[in-house]
Amino acid sequence: MKLSQVAVMLLIILLPAAAMAQNGQEVVRSNVSETINGAEYYLHKVSRGETLSAISRAYHVSIADIRNSNYGISDGLQPGQIIKIPASPVPKSQQEAPASIRYHRVAAQETIYSLTRQYNVSEEALRKANDGLPGGLVAGAVIKIPLPETETAQPQEKPEKNYFEYQAKSNESVYPLALRYRVSVDSIFAYNPELGENLKSGQIIRIPKTPTLANFVTHRIQQNQSVNRLARKYEIDADAIRQINPYIARRLQEGQVIRIPLPVIKTEKEPAIDSIAMLELERLKHEAAIMPPEQSCHQMRMMGEYKVALLLPFDFPTVDSVLASPVSYIDDPNPRFIKPFAFIEYYEGFLMALDSLKKVGLNAEVFVYDAPNSVAATRKIIDNPELQQMDVIIGPVYSKSFEMMADFAREYQIPLVNPFSVREEVTVGNPYVFQVQPVYPDQAEVLTDYLNNHFPKAQIFITKHNEYRDQVGFEIIKRHFTEHLAPRPSGSALFHTFFYNRDSLRVFKRQAAENRNNVVVAYTTNKVYIMELLRALNQLRDQYNITLIGMPDWLAIDGLDMEYLNNLDVHYLAKAYVDMDDETDRKFARDFRQQYNAEPGEFAWSGYNTGIYFMSALMKYGSSFMPCIRYFDMELLNMGYNFEAYGDNGFRNKNWKIVRMRNYRLLDVSAPLPRYDFASPVKPWLKSEQ
Structure with missing residues (x-):
């Protein structure tokens, strides 16, 4: 009696679980797609209640393909288990039966001859596929029927996909998704022509497997889009968009391409695949592509x-x-x-x-x-x-x-x-x-940062020999100063320009400050002009506090007066400088x-x-x-x-380095590179000899 009661209780307890297994728990598809030994797989973490049948339906692959891709797998999956789901058809050599074979259950009174007529195969091929059929046909037996040569399935190589499939969650939008995977919205729409901006729960979309290595993605402006509207769509700060696009006007133009910054966001990491050691490196590579760079780079320590x-x-x-x-x-x-x-x-x-x-x-x-x-x-x-x-x-x-x-x-x-x-x-x-x-255009950014940090109140001048030579580089510096130079005190102009062969130093004398620093940026490599400029400015050094900034080539010019260079506190831009x-x-x-x-x-x-x-x-x-x-x-x-x-x-x-002449010696006064706690510099040349 007690045994019957126990059995009934167990039946009551197990019935809901059995029902759950029959119905199949909703399977959330993995977004991790990797190539292993030449084949592409999704890496799926099994959740409680999931079965092979439910997983196969979610990924649209057969149970046999999943079994063949995971040695020793059984239908009794364990929660937390990581399995490989083929993203493309399993190679012919891995399938349970050759594609050129079908099966037939023998009915009563069927003969070898009738089967050859029914399936359009020769008697020789039929016997060869079944070890000669020494006992003849037996009703109820299952035999192999080879396909005719013209119908034999030919394996076709599926081209490697350059995207992975993502299952959307409730209330998700395509814009933050693009930032998470470091691709442009346009590229997502290109892979999903019917896609709208707002995604439906469970919707499968294609994400290109080409994350950018830059700190932004591009966005092509549509009609009536503004910076504030884009910020709301991408769920980022509007000022971050303006900061990374210093050249954009207040009103955006349709078709214009701007940058959308990739913010440091918290990304839900895929679980570590500790039980499959061979996949660990693939996991790290994937995380490095989709995680915030600071986080993934902080974790990666690879000796090999x-x-x-x-x-x-x-x-x-x-x-x-x-x-x-x-x-x-x-x-x-x-x-x-x-x-x-x-x-x-x-x-x-x-x-x-x-x-x-x-x-x-x-x-x-x-x-x-x-x-x-x-x-x-x-x-x-x-x-x-x-x-x-x-x-x-x-x-x-x-x-x-x-x-x-x-x-x-x-x-x-x-x-x-x-x-x-x-x-x-x-x-x-x-x-x-x-x-x-x-490259030379990047001089403008380095120079602007240096002036903002070291000469925030100085009167700034840009000069060159004449109006026509070195015009491209000259205009790059002017444009960068206009957009990024810190405001000067008392409402004075950001900077002044003059051409020496036309203006001499008249503009400088008219605008120079007697109680503040005056910085002259000389964009020229003409030795004759450099020597004349040094002489002329040196004559004014008792009246004005002058700092002269020259170009990289100046370091290689012989014959420049060392006293003038020292008196004018000359700075040089330089690619490299050996400091003994x-x-x-x-x-x-x-x-x-x-x-x-x-x-x-x-x-x-x-x-x-x-x-x-x-x-x-x-x-x-x-x-x-x-x-x-x-x-x-x-x-x-x-x-x-x-x-x-x-x-x-x-x-x-x-x-770019900045080198300064001081007390007749050159000193490297470049700003240090940005430093991060997890990136301690390596200085192997300082190690003692072994």
Whole structure:
């Protein structure tokens, strides 16, 4: 009697659970889509009450496909279990039965002959598929029926999808969703033509798998859209939109493209897949793409074995020169500015960086390629399959060869470093390119920040030799000053301009302040004009407090009067500056001299900086370091790296140094790079010799 009561109680307890299992709990599809061993899968975390049947319906795949993708899986799934759901048909070799076979249950009085007529197959094929049918046909038995050759299913490769599917939640909008996954709204609408702005609960939409590496996404203005309306749609602050678009007018124009900042938002992370060790790296890579960059980069600490390619021209009979002018570099397809063995010097500096990092744990293999100024030679390097395995590629140095390598890097998603070019177009349209040398338009931003921080009350002047020369760069600085220079005191103008061959110093004398600093920005490289300007301003130094700011080329001009330079508190913009009063610079020069019996030239410093920076990034963040590079604070030798990417373009180094003449000595007065608590700089060159 008691046993019957227990049975009844158990039945009452279990009936609701059984009903739940029969109905199937609503399955929430995973948004994590990864490629594993060449096949694409969704990574699904099992919730309580979910069954294989319910999961298969949610993902529109068969139970057999799920079983075949997860070795040892049973219908008794465990809550929290991570399973792989194929995003495309399971390969033929993994299916339970070949696609060229069907099954037939034998009915009474059926014969082999009747089956061959019914299914249009030969008797030989029928017997071969069933081990010869030695006992003949038996009623009720199940036999295999091969398909005719003309009907045999041909496996078709499904092209790899460049999107993943997302199941919308209640009250979700497409705009915040675009920010969460770092893509533009236009790209989401392109994959979902019938989609509206407001999503329905459970609606499946396609999200492109191309998150931007920049700190913004683009938005094309529609009719009657304003900054405030966009801010409400994207659920961000309107001032954040205005700050990242300093050039936009109050009234937006239809068709205009503006930037929408990617704010630091809390993203619901997918669970760690601790039970499937082989998927852990894939999870980290996915999180790095969709999490707020600060959070994901803070968590990533990857030590592994890395492969680095270094492509330099070692074919000296075809190389007459490398660098005669410190600003020319290797942008001409047939350069005439090369010193013999300069690339060897770059290589030597790079080897010193490699040696320093190996002492602190770097495990890397460096592949060195001879890459002369030859398209054919570059093609041969690209055709080498080992290049596809690289974690970062540095070089080649010649423009045509670099363009070919950039296409290769974009195809295989490998970071590519250009160490020498100063052309702005190097990074355009390719998010995998890093341009080490800062470009001239970025001088305006650095100069404006410096003036705002160090000369907030000064009277500012911009001058050049005449109205026609150097007009592009001159206008860039004027525009940046107009938009970003801090207001001057007492309502005075932001800045004044004059052309020396027309105005002499009349404008300066009329507008200069006697009780405040006067800063003159001279945008010129004309030696005769520079010498005349120095002389003329020096004559006024007893009447006015004057600071003169010159361009990078001034450091290379011989014959400038040192007394004038010192009296006028001259500042220079510079890409790089070796400070022999700095211990790290002195130690590098000393070590280079000891190892190679020569003084380190400009290329040696560059080789060391490039090597130490990018190989340190590999050590810190792994091969997926690109989203974290803007948070990587790496203290270098004679120059700084401050990489930023815009839209679908690559990374530009925006770091210009500012050097000041004081007491007849040059001092680096550049603003320090932004620092983050989790990005402590690595200084392997300061470590004691082992």
